[in-house]
Amino acid sequence: MQILDLTLDQLTGRLNQTFGKGRFHATALYREIFKSGNPNFFESKEFTSSPAFTRQLKHKINLTPGQVVETFKENNLTKFITKLSDGEKIESVIIPMTNHQTLCVSSQVGCKMGCRFCETGRMGFKRNLKIFEITGQLFNARFTLKEKIKNIVFMGMGEPFDNFDPVIQAIRIMNEQKGFDIALRHITVSTSGLINGIEKLAGMDMPGLRLAISINAADDKTRSWLMPVNKTIPLISLKKALQSFPLTKRGCFLFEYILIKGLNDSQKDAIRLADYIKPLPVRLNLIPCNPVNGFNYESPCDADMHKFAQTLTNKGIFVIKRWTRGQSVAAGCGQLGQKC
Ligand code: SF4
Known part of the structure; x- marks a missing residue:
């Protein structure tokens, strides 16, 4: 068992x-x-x-959360590597917030989605994680590394909706009040836009669970180049799925937009993004692009990021600028899977 x-x-x-x-x-x-x-x-x-x-x-009773074989630190941020029973390795990141810690978990070894800005995507797909390999990351963060984890984000290696049932079961276990006791509103699942996952989740009784979309461009040409999933699930289909998603009162989607200099950071891109978002309740995270092997782009300067954010704010979009953390230990957004 x-x-x-x-x-x-x-x-x-x-x-x-x-x-x-x-x-x-x-x-x-x-x-x-x-x-x-x-x-x-x-x-x-x-x-x-x-x-x-x-x-x-x-x-x-079997209790096998996987063995933490390496940890890397940058200030208060910790990336840890877990060796699984078949020798595969996965990465998780503990991110310090103001009053608590957030754990970024992996759902697969590698990923099929092939997003260009993502190191995991470049690794290709090896296998899905089992339920205990997902909950094991929280077990290790809390009891092996002794960190006070209050939030979970499924933004590590893998596309969570491509491993739907084990991810949902892991969330139910993390949420169990007599156990890990993480409230659903403190758990975020991030997808590249797999609408069958969004629709399946819409039919489940998981009120408060947060849904994040890795959006990165509001025109199909750029998004399809950055994220091949967009070729089969274009922006219009994604929007329709989101419009039918039953959010709780005052609930919103989290959109993540990696800003890449010369590719998706123009004023035209900002206006197009605002228009795409407009009918949806969205909190938008702007993230400067991190260095990733083989992806020869960089993030815009602070002034250009600010200008991009301001255009969206002026159009009534709620924008958060996230500063980059964890770059030196390859724990930044899109960097999991890189050697440090
Ligand atoms: S960004 Fe997410 S979905 Fe895209 S390749 Fe990386 S892990 Fe997969």
Whole structure:
């Protein structure tokens, strides 16, 4: 039984099926592992009182979040590399915010989407992550690296909607109140624009879960060049899917726009982007382009970024300029998968 795969209800069901035990032991086990990161759960009072059951249970439980083999630091930002049981490696980033830490998790080893500005895209696709390999990143961040993680963003390696079911199950586990206890409104899933994923998510009961779109251009020609997914799912189809998405009251989409000098940073680009966004409730993150091997572009200067942002603000768009962090350890946006 891979414990990092299970919600509390599912664990209760398994204990019931296999041992005839119920919620009492499931809650205790969940608390020890997901709240305290204690692999020696059998030492807690609920288990010491039933030694025969505990002996059997110990042999059934697998707790394998993956091995953290390397960490890189830049100020308070940490990138860590996890080695999985088949030897593949994935990267996760812990980003310091004002009052808490955000964990950026991976959902695949590599990625099929081939975005030009992204190192992971250049790696190609190796495989999907399993549920426990996704929740394992949070387990390791909290209990191996001892970081206080309050937010999760699915913006690491991979396209989360290309590994839909395991990602959704991992979110349910992260959200479990008696375990990791991360509120849905503190979890963001970022997609390159896979509308079947957006539509599937729209039909699920996950109120508050945040949806981010990596947009990067508001004309099909530039976006298709930057992000091949746009050739089959053009901007108009993406917009339609977003317009039908059931946001909560006061909810909004997060759009991410990587500013690339001479490619998508003109005043014309800003106006086109504002027009595309206009009917949608959007918070727009502007991100300067990070250096990526084989992508010979750079970010515009601060003054040009400011001008771009101002044009959008003047058109009523809520804009946040994100300063670049983690470049020196290749943990910036689009850089995961690079050697440091
Ligand atoms: S930006 Fe995201 S979707 Fe695009 S290649 Fe990189 S990991 Fe994949």
